[in-house]
Amino acid sequence: MxxxxxxxxxxxxxxxxxxxxxxxxxxxSTSVADVTVDGHLVEFTAGPAALGDDIAQTHGISAFDTELSFRGGTVRTATQRVYDPQTKQVERPTLVVWRGAHHSLVTRLYRVTTRDVLGMLRTLRLTERADGLTLDPDRAAGSGFARPASxxxxxxxxxxxxxxxxxxxxxxxxxxxxxxxxxxxxxxxxxxxxxxxxxxxxxxxxxxxxxxxxxxxxxxxxxxxxxxxxxxxx
Known part of the structure; x- marks a missing residue:
């Protein structure tokens, strides 16, 4: 043994x-958390640095639209045009990836601008640790965990x-x-x-x-x- x-x-x-x-x-490992940001529930997934690229590939994204330095890492966004055959509507989800030295944070948002994305991330203090990435939501700004992260x-x-x-x-x-x-x-x-x-x-x-x-x-x-x-x- x-x-x-x-x-x-x-x-x-x-x-x-x-x-x-x-x-x-x-x-x-990965970690998943539901966070309330300005009254909206947002699901975040954290994992290894390459997680954002892996998720982008699963959504057929080959290149990001924007790339900005932010809080010791890089924020990248990519907006797609997606047709839903059930609702017969076109949605434009935006994949948001923050990549640090060893970890990344990923979420998918709807009807947002780059300014909206950065405003949301400013309410979440990101800290890279040896064993994972953590968020510290700013309660004064209306952010907080909806339930324990997994x-x-x-x-x-x-x-x-x-x-x-x-x-x-x-x-x-x-x-x-x-x-x-x-x-x-x-x-x-x-x-x-x-x-x-x-x-x-x-x-x-x-x-x-x-x-x-x-x-x-x-x-x-x-x-x-x-x-x-x-x-x-x-």
Whole structure:
């Protein structure tokens, strides 16, 4: 059996999660946060520096329209013309990417100008840390987290692991049956609306879901989770 390794991943709201396991923890993570900015809900995704380029490619964007220096990094925007066959309307979403030395922040906005984008980002203090990018919304300017941010990480063999702080809303979603005892908590198996299985790990300081991927053997998930020590990092 391989020796155990420890990695820390920090969410956009500043909470850091520590994983220790002999499983492969080498893949990078992303963090997702819903932030209220001037009364509007905006979803941000943070990850490695190349994340913005990767997301641009998935949307068929080969070049950005603007590129500006901002807060120790670079802000790039690209506006597309997208036709929605269901609504029969044309939308013009703008992909916004802030890229720093080691991390990037990505969001997609509608009906905004470059001035709007910079005004929004000015209400969010961006800080690059060794274990991730954090946001510090300016409450006086009307910005704030709508809910705890999450960290999403693929663990080969196990699947997609999503970690967040436990809340009343999440703990209320626990199944009525008793879970399987694992390190620091209980593991529950449930089913998604499309019939696919998933797992919930309920611990004192961490709430996590495990979604099996194509390479995952579902029956092996409980045993793999028992090899994973998950906690909040101080």
């Amino acid at each position: 391989a020796s155990a390794a420890t990695v820390d991943h920090r969410a956009l709201d500043g909470v850091a999660y520590r994983l220790t396991s002999d499983l492969d923890l080498g893949l990078p 960290v999403i990480k693929e663990v080969p063999g196990l699947g997609l692991l999503e970690m967040t702080e436990p809340t009343r809303e999440t703990t209320a979603q626990l199944p009525p049956w008793k879970g399987l005892a694992v390190r620091g908590g209980e593991l529950y198996r449930d089913t998604l609306s499309d019939g696919r299985p998933f797992f919930v790990l309920s611990a004192r300081t961490v709430w996590a879901t495990v979604v099996p991927l194509a390479h995952t053997t579902v029956e092996e998930v409980p045993g793999l989770v028992r090899r994973l020590d998950l906690s909040r990092a101080e």
